Amino acid sequence: MFGGCQKFIGGILNVVSHVDPGNFSPSQPPPPKRPLMYPQSPQNESDEERKFRQVFQQIAGDDMEVSPNELMNILNKVISKYSDLRTDGFSIENCKSMVAVMDSDTSGRLGFEEFKHLWNNIKRWQVIYKQYDADRSGVIGADELPGAFRAAGFPLNDQILQMISRKYSDESGNMNFDSYIGCLVRLDAMCNAFKMLDKDNGGSIKVNIKEWLQLTMYS
Amino acid sequence: MFGGCQKFIGGILNVVSHVDPGNFSPSQPPPPKRPLMYPQSPQNESDEERKFRQVFQQIAGDDMEVSPNELMNILNKVISKYSDLRTDGFSIENCKSMVAVMDSDTSGRLGFEEFKHLWNNIKRWQVIYKQYDADRSGVIGADELPGAFRAAGFPLNDQILQMISRKYSDESGNMNFDSYIGCLVRLDAMCNAFKMLDKDNGGSIKVNIKEWLQLTMYS
Numbered sequence: 001m002f003g004g005c006q007k008f009i010g011g012i013l014n015v016v017s018h019v020d021p022g023n024f025s026p027s028q029p030p031p032p033k034r035p036l037m038y039p040q041s042p043q044n045e046s047d048e049e050r051k052f053r054q055v056f057q058q059i060a061g062d063d064m065e066v067s068p069n070e071l072m073n074i075l076n077k078v079i080s081k082y083s084d085l086r087t088d089g090f091s092i093e094n095c096k097s098m099v100a101v102m103d104s105d106t107s108g109r110l111g112f113e114e115f116k117h118l119w120n121n122i123k124r125w126q127v128i129y130k131q132y133d134a135d136r137s138g139v140i141g142a143d144e145l146p147g148a149f150r151a152a153g154f155p156l157n158d159q160i161l162q163m164i165s166r167k168y169s170d171e172s173g174n175m176n177f178d179s180y181i182g183c184l185v186r187l188d189a190m191c192n193a194f195k196m197l198d199k200d201n202g203g204s205i206k207v208n209i210k211e212w213l214q215l216t217m218y219s
Numbered sequence: 220m221f222g223g224c225q226k227f228i229g230g231i232l233n234v235v236s237h238v239d240p241g242n243f244s245p246s247q248p249p250p251p252k253r254p255l256m257y258p259q260s261p262q263n264e265s266d267e268e269r270k271f272r273q274v275f276q277q278i279a280g281d282d283m284e285v286s287p288n289e290l291m292n293i294l295n296k297v298i299s300k301y302s303d304l305r306t307d308g309f310s311i312e313n314c315k316s317m318v319a320v321m322d323s324d325t326s327g328r329l330g331f332e333e334f335k336h337l338w339n340n341i342k343r344w345q346v347i348y349k350q351y352d353a354d355r356s357g358v359i360g361a362d363e364l365p366g367a368f369r370a371a372g373f374p375l376n377d378q379i380l381q382m383i384s385r386k387y388s389d390e391s392g393n394m395n396f397d398s399y400i401g402c403l404v405r406l407d408a409m410c411n412a413f414k415m416l417d418k419d420n421g422g423s424i425k426v427n428i429k430e431w432l433q434l435t436m437y438s
Contacts, residue, residue: 024428067390069390091310091312093310093312093313094312096386097386100385100386106382106385108385160429160432160433160436163325163433163436163437164436164437166315166319166325166327166437167315167316167319167436167437171286171288183436186435186436187432187436190431190432190435190436191432194428194431194432198428203427203428204425204426204427204428205425205426205431206423206424206425207423207424207426208422208423209243209413209417209422209423210379212409212413212424213379213406213409213410213413214379214382215435216405216409216434216435216438217379217382217383217386217402217405217406217409218382218383218385218386
């Protein structure tokens with residue numbers, strides 16, 4: 001009955017020989033979301049940290065959380081200043097997706113710690129992007145992709161890279177900055193999710209239909 | 220160590236009390252992809268079927284498969300004729316995503332049977348869309364969503380619907396036609412994937428990191 005489907009999943013699953021989750025270094029996830037209030041500035045806060053809090057409050061506005069729209073606006077405002085990062089601009093779909101995989105209480109918005117976590121990752125990955133864009137084309141070409149992802153903590157094999165490239169790169173195999181960030185945010189979250197669900201480090205996880213649908217439909 | 224992550228997954232997983240996979244009726248998946256050639260017309264083919272083959276050949280072109288770009292172009296051409304379906308047009312992200320979840324050999328393109336399967340689903344779901352758009356607004360409102368998804372074979376509970384709505388609806392809770400189709404294509408494929416992987420009908424599936432990454436990063 002599910003012959004076609006078996007083919008679909010089989011096609012996806014059979015292409016890779018071996019992947020060791022221990023090789024991946026996803027980022028440390030943010031602490032749990034606190035009650036809705038602007039976080040107090042700790043006494044020993046640095047100038048940079050205080051400035052970041054102020055920026056967050058400006059972006060988040062009255063509801064004290066960052067919506068996909070607010071995320072899109074700030075990202076597009078920031079990247080417009082970087083002429084060495086080629087991008088079509090962050091789309092609302094991309095931003096919804098990034099918020100979804102990081103959104104700890106399914107509110108559809110990011111709290112302060114989640115936003116800070118995302119922002120720090122983007123900063124780190126942007127440095128890698130420029131570093132691995134060896135030909136200064138403004139995009140990550142197919143030959144530059146393995147090194148960039150390895151540097152970001154994800155030494156992926158060729159088959160997974162090819163699959164990722166098919167979804168996130170254009171027809172010539174080039175990945176622009178908005179796709180690159182969307183892809184890494186998702187990859188990072190999915191590696192973390194796996195590690196969390198794989199409680200005994202057995203290398204596999206068990207999910208029921210409710211978990212499956214929520215993970216695959218929301219994220 | 221994965222406290223924040225646990226919160227993320229926990230937040231997603233804990234909101235739903237019970238979901239029975241037996242309640243879902245995903246569409247019958249397409250047969251496995253054949254070698255790359257235009258399918259022979261069977262002798263007893265109806266006029267409609269023959270016409271569909273010709274249309275497919277026109278869309279697919281020389282490589283005999285439909286790329287995300289080709290899918291986007293044909294969908295946007297067709298929906299421009301329906302003034303009663305409100306849409307922003309199908310985006311390339313949406314079409315890449317639809318191709319990815321249906322693409323049995325990870326070629327990044329759809330063969331004839333896959334395309335036919337997708338097309339028939341879209342036709343069926345479009346009828347439901349119009350039927351459940353009770354106020355003729357051209358979009359599926361939050362109150363119309365449960366009925367429409369039930370009619371499509373997916374009697375989802377409120378929490379899953381809310382989560383889906385957060386990703387696929389706009390800020391007023393309205394789902395337009397392109398998002399609705401993108402969402403159902405994915406839901407249908409994910410229900411089928413679960414049923415296929417749940418070989419003993421035990422209600423849960425076991426996946427390793429390689430399967431996990433391929434399913435969550437490509438689809």
